[in-house]
Amino acid sequence: xxxxxxxxxxxxxxDKFGDWWEGTTRNQRIIFRVSLIAFxxxxxxxxxxxxxxxxxxFSSVLFYPMGMYVLMAIxxxxxxxxxxxxxxGYVAFFAIGAYTHAILALSFGFNFWxxxxxxxxxxxxxxxxxxxPALRLRGDYLAIITLGFGEIVRIVAINVNFTGGAAxxxxxxxxxxxxxxxxxxxxxxxxYWLVLTLTLLVIWAYMRLIKRRPGRxxxxxxxDEDVAEFMGIxxxxxxxxxxxxxxxxxxGAGAVYASQVTSIVPELFDLNVSIMIxxxxxxxxxxxxxxxxxxxxxxxxxxxxxxxxxDTRILFFGLLMVVMMNIRPDGIxxxxxxEKVYDKxxxxxxxx
Amino acid sequence: xxxxxxxxxxxxxxLDGIVVGAIYALVALGYTLVYGVLxxxxxxxxxxxxxGTFACLGVTMLLGYxxxxxxxxxxxxxxxxxxxxxxxxxxxxxxAMLLEVVAYRRLRRKGANRLSSLISAIGASFFLVELFxxxxxxxxxxxxxxxxxxxxxxxxxxxxxxxKLVVLIGAFGLMFAxxxxxxxxxxxxxxxxxxxxEKTAVLMGVxxxxxxxxxxxxxxxxxxxxxxxxxxxxxxxxxxxGFLLGxxxxxAAVLGGIGNIRGALAGSFxxxxxxxxxxxxxxxxxRDVVTFLILVLVLLFKPTGLFGEAIQRARV
Numbered sequence: 001x002x003x004x005x006x007x008x009x010x011x012x013x014x015d016k017f018g019d020w021w022e023g024t025t026r027n028q029r030i031i032f033r034v035s036l037i038a039f040x041x042x043x044x045x046x047x048x049x050x051x052x053x054x055x056x057x058f059s060s061v062l063f064y065p066m067g068m069y070v071l072m073a074i075x076x077x078x079x080x081x082x083x084x085x086x087x088x089g090y091v092a093f094f095a096i097g098a099y100t101h102a103i104l105a106l107s108f109g110f111n112f113w114x115x116x117x118x119x120x121x122x123x124x125x126x127x128x129x130x131x132x133p134a135l136r137l138r139g140d141y142l143a144i145i146t147l148g149f150g151e152i153v154r155i156v157a158i159n160v161n162f163t164g165g166a167a168x169x170x171x172x173x174x175x176x177x178x179x180x181x182x183x184x185x186x187x188x189x190x191x192y193w194l195v196l197t198l199t200l201l202v203i204w205a206y207m208r209l210i211k212r213r214p215g216r217x218x219x220x221x222x223x224d225e226d227v228a229e230f231m232g233i234x235x236x237x238x239x240x241x242x243x244x245x246x247x248x249x250x251x252g253a254g255a256v257y258a259s260q261v262t263s264i265v266p267e268l269f270d271l272n273v274s275i276m277i278x279x280x281x282x283x284x285x286x287x288x289x290x291x292x293x294x295x296x297x298x299x300x301x302x303x304x305x306x307x308x309x310x311d312t313r314i315l316f317f318g319l320l321m322v323v324m325m326n327i328r329p330d331g332i333x334x335x336x337x338x339e340k341v342y343d344k345x346x347x348x349x350x351x352x
Numbered sequence: 353x354x355x356x357x358x359x360x361x362x363x364x365x366x367l368d369g370i371v372v373g374a375i376y377a378l379v380a381l382g383y384t385l386v387y388g389v390l391x392x393x394x395x396x397x398x399x400x401x402x403x404g405t406f407a408c409l410g411v412t413m414l415l416g417y418x419x420x421x422x423x424x425x426x427x428x429x430x431x432x433x434x435x436x437x438x439x440x441x442x443x444x445x446x447x448a449m450l451l452e453v454v455a456y457r458r459l460r461r462k463g464a465n466r467l468s469s470l471i472s473a474i475g476a477s478f479f480l481v482e483l484f485x486x487x488x489x490x491x492x493x494x495x496x497x498x499x500x501x502x503x504x505x506x507x508x509x510x511x512x513x514x515x516k517l518v519v520l521i522g523a524f525g526l527m528f529a530x531x532x533x534x535x536x537x538x539x540x541x542x543x544x545x546x547x548x549x550e551k552t553a554v555l556m557g558v559x560x561x562x563x564x565x566x567x568x569x570x571x572x573x574x575x576x577x578x579x580x581x582x583x584x585x586x587x588x589x590x591x592x593x594g595f596l597l598g599x600x601x602x603x604a605a606v607l608g609g610i611g612n613i614r615g616a617l618a619g620s621f622x623x624x625x626x627x628x629x630x631x632x633x634x635x636x637x638x639r640d641v642v643t644f645l646i647l648v649l650v651l652l653f654k655p656t657g658l659f660g661e662a663i664q665r666a667r668v
Contacts, residue, residue, distance in 0.1 A: 086470055133652050139466050140393040141651055143474075144602060148644040151599075159637050271595075275478050282471055315482040321475025325468045326458050 018336065040196055044189045056304060060188040063260060065276075066300035067195035068253055073280040073296035074202055074289060075249025080278065081286035081335075082210065083242040084222030085135070086143040088274050089150030093123040093247040095157065095269035097254025102169040102264055103162060112175035116255045123251025126153075127244040135239045150274055157266040168265030172258050183259070191260045198256065199293075202249055206289060209245075218242055222287070272314055279317040282324050285331025295332055357632050363508035365628040371516045371585060373624025374523035378578035379601035380608070380616040381530065382448075382571030388547035388611045389567045392466065395473040396455065398598020399480035400448045400572050404579025405589035406484060407443035409493055411436045417496040426514075429498050433518070433584070441576035448572025449565055451476055457561070485591040495587045519581045526577055527617060530570070534613070539566045547611065596640055600627070603647040609657025618659065 024032070047058040072094065079087045097119035104110040104118060134145045157163040174183040181190045209215055217238040220228035229235045258264050276299070284295020299320075303313040324331065358365070379401055386394040415432065424432065455476040459469050499518070503511035534540040542563040545553040554560055582597070583589060600623060608619025623646065630642040650657065 080467075084467060086467055088474070133648070137651055137655065140470055141606075141655070143395075143470055144393065144599075145648060145651065148599065148647060152641055152644055155637070155641055272478075275474070278471070278474070312482070312486065314478055315486065318475045318477070318479030318482060322455055322472050322479065325464070325472035325475065329464060329468050 061304045063188045063192040069296040069300040077292040079246035083218040089146035091273040092150045092153040093250030094254040097251030098258035101255040101258045119251040119255035120248040123247040127247035131243040170263035285333045288335035291333030363510035367510040369625035369628035373621035377620035380605040383605040384616040396477035398594035401575040402594030404440040404444040404576040407440040408583045419496040423500040437580040441573045444576030445572035448568040452568040495583045609659040615659035
């Protein structure tokens with residue numbers, strides 16, 4: 001098949017923005033970043049008929065599904081988008097995080113903040129347990145294995161006692177107050193700010209990571225694993241790191257989710273969650289953080305805004321995956337293509 | 353943990369294992385055929401099977417069965433059942449061909465990477481599941497009892513019933529027919545050629561698009577027939593029936609060596625037996641966990657399966 005063809009997307013939001021961004025000064029960038037972050041923090045107060053949701057409370061939509069989708073999609077993007085590992089059992093990490101907080105808080109009275117960290121740690125441990133053997137496999141086998149893993153975690157949660165079985169666990173404690181912010185059952189805003197803060201932290205860590213060795217290793221593995229291995233990249237190690245870090249983010253998201261909904265049942269963690277998050281990554285643009293975050297926010301938002309989409313969202317997401325792959329496989333905001341283009345006569349590198 | 357049941361119920365568990373294995377085999381063949389020509393796992397194959405079960409149900413509804421009738425005589429049963437199977441095969445076969453056009457063809461022509469095709473197929477799979485969930489109200493749908501299920505005769509602890517015999521005879525007949533198609537027909541030779549070496553097959557004048565479409569059609573027909581056997585044996589369906597059956601059939605295909613037709617048959621019967629015996633010992637709830645563990649172990653220690661990964665070497 002032809003691989004030498006350079007694909008030129010018709011309209012690329014990322015490049016348009018990238019060109020503008022290149023031309024800004026340091027101060028302009030700081031102002032842009034601060035105002036963007038401030039905008040997201042005051043978003044719950046901007047509930048109005050134009051973009052507020054009518055069917056459910058806008059702030060609760062901002063927490064779930066939007067905030068949760070964005071956080072998990074960023075985590076899954078490390079695995080699927082950056083490293084090209086198709087993980088269909090991402091919900092397992094989410095479930096592990098949620099059950100960690102629920103069980104440790106209910107049985108041992110652990111603090112929420114401890115549980116978030118422990119939830120991430122357990123998710124990472126599960127990631128190592130599954131990843132060490134599974135990541136040796138090829139793409140489609142790996143997809144089936146992770147798919148099975150997601151289901152197994154759910155089936156085990158139904159069939160063992162300490163998870164409360166099919167009835168689940170109720171009365172999960174909220175996080176303790178922090179900086180004078182109280183976490184109340186009927187006010188989703190603090191939870192939204194919590195997710196937003198976590199998301200910003202994750203983005204910050206992610207941006208630092210991808211500019212360095214792991215990020216380059218992941219991209220090399222995604223483009224061609226054999227070549228990456230040949231060039232001296234420890235492919236298994238970096239694949240495992242991608243898998244485990246993605247899992248940790250899923251685990252953290254799960255703990256936050258459990259603290260907000262206060263009761264969890266195994267049925268919340270079915271395959272549909274994995275697929276919805278995968279659809280977010282695919283829709284936004286695999287491998288591009290901003291595309292993924294934007295895509296996830298949109299896919300979380302529209303089913304809440306448009307009534308006809310709320311009951312048929314999986315149908316719509318499934319269709320979206322087929323259509324996106326066929327028409328625009330790079331997503332709505334594609335990642336920056338790191339292809340170098342050389343001038344035919346001089347042989348010097350030119351910018352596209 | 354009750355091991356005594358394995359001894360006392362051995363014949364019964366064995367018979368059920370073979371019957372379940374025969375149904376798995378028909379679905380597993382679809383995975384293996386498509387893998388042979390595309391080198392891709394057809395993620396939506398389980399939904400093609402699910403669609404078939406609802407086609408069976410549709411036919412019985414059109415024929416006016418409400419589920420409360422007495423079982424019908426053997427002659428009328430055969431006519432009815434062949435009609436049901438035929439409709440299910442047509443429905444599943446055409447759905448599989450449509451799936452290939454919508455989810456695979458364009459990507460294949462573009463030379464897109466495997467990840468894209470996988471995601472596209474997964475999207476199609478979820479679209480189908482959700483479509484049927486909405487259309488069938490997420491309910492369990494019962495299939496009318498067409499055949500008297502009283503025991504015909506007993507072998508040790510096994511009750512041999514008419515439906516089990518129908519499934520076994522039908523499945524073996526179909527496997528023989530598939531063997532003849534792959535071996536003896538022009539398109540069958542095309543499938544073997546593309547499985548061996550797609551590029552050379554093109555040079556030799558094989559119409560790859562046609563061969564791939566035909567492979568999906570064959571896989572779909574087999575899944576459709578499997579769905580009518582499934583309905584006869586289990587007598588119920590639901591929108592998510594394809595998922596666990598798909599995982600089992602896929603495990604069977606991998607166990608036998610994916611892409612290997614004889615391997616898929618052997619793997620299916622082995623898995624059917626393993627599932628019956630492990631459920632008897634551990635309890636039915638753990639059946640799918642056992643299936644999954646087998647899949648993981650096979651992939652880790654012998655990813656080519658028990659009989660090797662290759663459609664052409666098996667010569668079937």
